[in-house]
Amino acid sequence: xxxxxxxxxxNLSTAExxxxxETWLTxxxxxxxxxxxxxxxxxxxxxSYGLSSLQVIEMSTELEAWLNRPIHPTIVYDYPxxxxxxxxxxxxxxxxxxxxxxxxxxxxxQTNSSQEEIAIVGISCRFxxxxxxxxxxxxxxxxxxxxxxxPLSRWDNDNIPVEKVASKISRYGGFLKQIDQxxxxxxxxxxxxxxxxxxQQRLLLEVCWETLENAGIAADQLEGTQSGIxxxxxxxxxxxxxxxxxxxDVYYGTGNAFSITANRLSYFFDWHGxxxxxxxxxxxxxxxxxxACNSLKQGESNFALAGGINLILSPQLTVTxxxxxxxxxxxxxxxxxxxxxxYVRSEGCGIIALKRLPDxxxxxxxxxxxxxxxxxxxDGRSNGLTAPNSRAQQTVIxxxxxxxxxxxxxxxYIEAHGTGTSLGDPIEVNALNTVFSNPRENNKPHWLGSVxxxxxxxxxxxxxxxxxxxxxxxxNEEIPAHLHLQKINPYIQIEGSPLNIPTESQPWKSTNTPRxxxxxxxGFGGTNAxxxxxx
Numbered sequence: 001x002x003x004x005x006x007x008x009x010x011n012l013s014t015a016e017x018x019x020x021x022e023t024w025l026t027x028x029x030x031x032x033x034x035x036x037x038x039x040x041x042x043x044x045x046x047x048s049y050g051l052s053s054l055q056v057i058e059m060s061t062e063l064e065a066w067l068n069r070p071i072h073p074t075i076v077y078d079y080p081x082x083x084x085x086x087x088x089x090x091x092x093x094x095x096x097x098x099x100x101x102x103x104x105x106x107x108x109x110q111t112n113s114s115q116e117e118i119a120i121v122g123i124s125c126r127f128x129x130x131x132x133x134x135x136x137x138x139x140x141x142x143x144x145x146x147x148x149x150x151p152l153s154r155w156d157n158d159n160i161p162v163e164k165v166a167s168k169i170s171r172y173g174g175f176l177k178q179i180d181q182x183x184x185x186x187x188x189x190x191x192x193x194x195x196x197x198x199x200q201q202r203l204l205l206e207v208c209w210e211t212l213e214n215a216g217i218a219a220d221q222l223e224g225t226q227s228g229i230x231x232x233x234x235x236x237x238x239x240x241x242x243x244x245x246x247x248x249d250v251y252y253g254t255g256n257a258f259s260i261t262a263n264r265l266s267y268f269f270d271w272h273g274x275x276x277x278x279x280x281x282x283x284x285x286x287x288x289x290x291x292a293c294n295s296l297k298q299g300e301s302n303f304a305l306a307g308g309i310n311l312i313l314s315p316q317l318t319v320t321x322x323x324x325x326x327x328x329x330x331x332x333x334x335x336x337x338x339x340x341x342x343y344v345r346s347e348g349c350g351i352i353a354l355k356r357l358p359d360x361x362x363x364x365x366x367x368x369x370x371x372x373x374x375x376x377x378x379d380g381r382s383n384g385l386t387a388p389n390s391r392a393q394q395t396v397i398x399x400x401x402x403x404x405x406x407x408x409x410x411x412x413y414i415e416a417h418g419t420g421t422s423l424g425d426p427i428e429v430n431a432l433n434t435v436f437s438n439p440r441e442n443n444k445p446h447w448l449g450s451v452x453x454x455x456x457x458x459x460x461x462x463x464x465x466x467x468x469x470x471x472x473x474x475x476n477e478e479i480p481a482h483l484h485l486q487k488i489n490p491y492i493q494i495e496g497s498p499l500n501i502p503t504e505s506q507p508w509k510s511t512n513t514p515r516x517x518x519x520x521x522x523g524f525g526g527t528n529a530x531x532x533x534x535x
Contacts, residue, residue, distance in 0.1 A: 006068035047384030080383030119360035122215025122353030128174030172331020174346025174456035228273030228301035232284025232308030286463030286529035307351035308461035333420035346456030350464035373404025379526030393431035418450030426491035445500035453483035463521035
């Protein structure tokens with residue numbers, strides 16, 4: 001059974017075929033990880049046996065030769081146990097897909113939430129090489145890459161001598177300027193308290209104020225109202241910079257708590273709606289937007305600010321991710337490209353202001369875009385804690401479409417999570433190809449891109465960066481070019497599908513029908529989010 005030569009299973013029953021594949025997989029895995037086949041549990045995720053991505057690809061190739069039919073390597077991430085994978089490989093795919101689709105449609109009908117639409121009435125951002133919204137659009141429009149060498153002067157201090165980390169890290173990143181500059185008196189703070197505040201708290205005070213200005217709303221108009229704060233945040237570098245010594249300053253606790261990051265804003269503005277900090281890693285800011293929309297729909301909030309932030313102030317995580325070979329050697333997110341070898345860490349902050357659409361119309365607000373539907377879910381027990389799962393991604397996108405009451409064929413553009421990894425990208429595109437497989441009217445494409453090719457991966461703020469890119473694309477009637485694509489990843493199969501990657505900017509003119517986009521964010525712990533936006 002361990003032979004890689006083609007095998008003929010046609011004379012076996014379905015159960016016997018499944019058993020034959022289980023036996024083959026068991027012996028192959030046992031050989032690769034050098035354990036006895038009896039120690040392998042068919043119900044355990046393959047990742048529990050320490051198989052690397054490269055080993056998964058090699059085993060998929062051998063399995064393809066043994067079964068004498070094409071096997072996509074990402075199938076192991078969709079069916080992560082020997083039992084599930086064997087069954088999927090043998091059972092009729094059409095029956096399996098039909099049953100899966102039928103079950104998913106039933107779930108959508110049962111769980112479809114309120115379809116009340118949410119208006120985006122304000123926006124502000126600070127991204128690499130883009131200190132404001134206007135600069136960010138110019139960067140996208142001109143196809144610029146904002147990644148630079150890491151300013152090591154940030155880490156050259158008593159706690160982190162630069163020479164100790166320079167040889168251990170990826171040398172690149174996307175960084176903001178002047179993050180140490182702040183006017184505490186404007187926000188009613190003493191210089192002493194501001195010194196002990198995480199710069200993420202300081203930056204959020206500034207960007208949230210700018211968002212209200214962009215929305216044309218005076219801060220004092222919202223004092224005492226049911227206004228909410230929903231923030232994605234997961235990086236606590238500033239507390240690491242304090243070093244191993246005990247910090248006893250009275251402001252240290254409030255200055256470094258994630259909860260206070262949101263609560264300080266509610267305190268400053270005197271808002272009485274929900275005030276929450278959310279950490280689901282890379283999907284944090286889209287999850288925050290999902291929660292903000294639900295709060296508005298349920299009447300907990302009448303106005304909300306939502307988004308995310310990430311600042312890179314310590315080399316610790318960069319060292320960790322570099323040693324784990326998660327970082328791209330050239331510091332570029334080569335999303336969907338055959339050269340994809342990891343991502344590049346970046347920092348930034350993005351915030352949007354939200355109202356229920358009827359309220360925004362009644363208040364004569366300038367509406368920048370409409371959130372038609374959102375959804376979040378979790379991978380569950382996939383092929384490893386940090387491994388992506390195509391089936392979960394398909395489900396969250398379908399749920400968001402259902403909540404928005406639109407069909408996949410209505411979507412013009414998809415802003416992918418697209419980190420630029422050799423297996424993560426194919427898994428995501430495979431999921432998209434399944435959801436958006438049917439042709440569109442007049443054979444129009446679903447355009448597919450990722451802002452990470454411009455500004456890198458903002459981690460908890462990645463989703464809001466993608467959403468702001470979409471809003472600016474709608475306003476400027478242009479889909480920016482997707483960068484760093486020379487030759488498509490061989491495991492991405494979109495030839496003949498409606499999916500198309502714009503290596504040059506594309507017009508996106510306003511028409512009589514809404515222009516619609518979807519934005520994806522997937523956390524490395526398995527929490528997935530998708531948001532549907534239109535003009």
